[in-house]
Amino acid sequence: MRHGLYALTVLFWIMIVAVHTPPSYADSHAAGATVVTVTGAVGAPNRPAFDPFDDALFKVLDVTFKNARAFDRTTLESMPQVTLSLTYPNWPKSLDLRGPRLIDILDAADADGETVLVRGVDGYAPEFKMSDIRNAADQFVLAIAADGQPLSIGGRGPAWLAIPSGAYPEQSDDDAALVWAVFNIDVQ
Ligand SMILES: Nc1nc2c(c(=O)[nH]1)N[C@H]1C(S)=C(S)[C@@H](COP(=O)(O)O)O[C@H]1N2
Ligand SMILES: [Mo]
Numbered sequence: 001m002r003h004g005l006y007a008l009t010v011l012f013w014i015m016i017v018a019v020h021t022p023p024s025y026a027d028s029h030a031a032g033a034t035v036v037t038v039t040g041a042v043g044a045p046n047r048p049a050f051d052p053f054d055d056a057l058f059k060v061l062d063v064t065f066k067n068a069r070a071f072d073r074t075t076l077e078s079m080p081q082v083t084l085s086l087t088y089p090n091w092p093k094s095l096d097l098r099g100p101r102l103i104d105i106l107d108a109a110d111a112d113g114e115t116v117l118v119r120g121v122d123g124y125a126p127e128f129k130m131s132d133i134r135n136a137a138d139q140f141v142l143a144i145a146a147d148g149q150p151l152s153i154g155g156r157g158p159a160w161l162a163i164p165s166g167a168y169p170e171q172s173d174d175d176a177a178l179v180w181a182v183f184n185i186d187v188q
Contacts, residue, residue, distance in 0.1 A: 032072035035158040036105070036142070039065035040187040043110030046070060061123045063184065069109035073144065073158070079104050082141045084162045088175040097143035097162035103133050105142055105185065113187040118161050120181040121153075128177075130187070132168035139167035142182065156180040 037047075039058075050064040058064065079100035087094035106116065116133060119125035133140050141162040144151055151157030159182040163171070171177065 032074050034070040035073050035076065035144075036071045036183060036185060037068050038071070038105065038109035038111055038185045038187065039063065039068040041111055041113035042067040042069050042187065043112055044069055044108070057121065057183065061119070063119070063186065065186070071105065071108075073150075076100055076105075076142070076144050076159075079108070082138060084139070084141050084143075084164055086162055086164055088165075088178075090175065095146045096148070097141060097160065098145045098148075099141050099143040099159065099162070101137055102140035102142050102161070102185075103137045106130070106133065106187065109187075111185075111187040115188045117184075117186040117188070118179045118182055119184040119186060120179045121183050122181060124179055125184075125186075126177050126179060129168075136163075136167045139164055153181070158183065 034047075039050075045067040047068055047070045049066045049068070050058060052059050076099065081098055082101055083096050083098040085094055085096050102116075102118075111130075114130050116128045116130055117125045118128065128140075143160045143162040144158065146156065146160070151160055157180075161177065161179045161182055163177055165171065165173065
């Protein structure tokens, strides 16, 4: 009885401390290395605001943000996967591009905005309309694998925006909108 009471008291204090300790930088992130960060009009942030030391690539590309949700590869793999078989004139062959839908990533971040910038590590960042992404929800896939192989950094990875031609109005005929080396999705 005395031991039980003691254990309860200890548990009580552990809970109080846990509730009042703010998450550290590491704890507040996804468990694994972040591959894609949704920034801007994000209602479900899971990491701190832009930091000029920690967020070195964002800084180089002149991107700052207050709210952001980070996604690691495991999280992206755990979301419903869609495969698009795509081929464009300049591609050597058709590819099966597999990953979560862009709209599901935006919804998971509780993103609420009209424009969505999809940004590669080289700064290439075409803009899309949120309404187009929602209307053609199954045709905007943030691919993390091609023909079953995970996309690599230095190649087209960590993520490659896959869109079949004719998916939305005013789409270019070529693959100019298919951003590779995607690391950031900025919602405004
Ligand atoms: N990150 C990134 N993605 C990009 C580009 C780029 O410069 N950087 N170029 C776009 C353009 S204009 C085209 S035509 C296609 C094809 O590019 P590739 O020649 O590198 O295959 O990728 C698109 N995705
Ligand atoms: Mo291009």
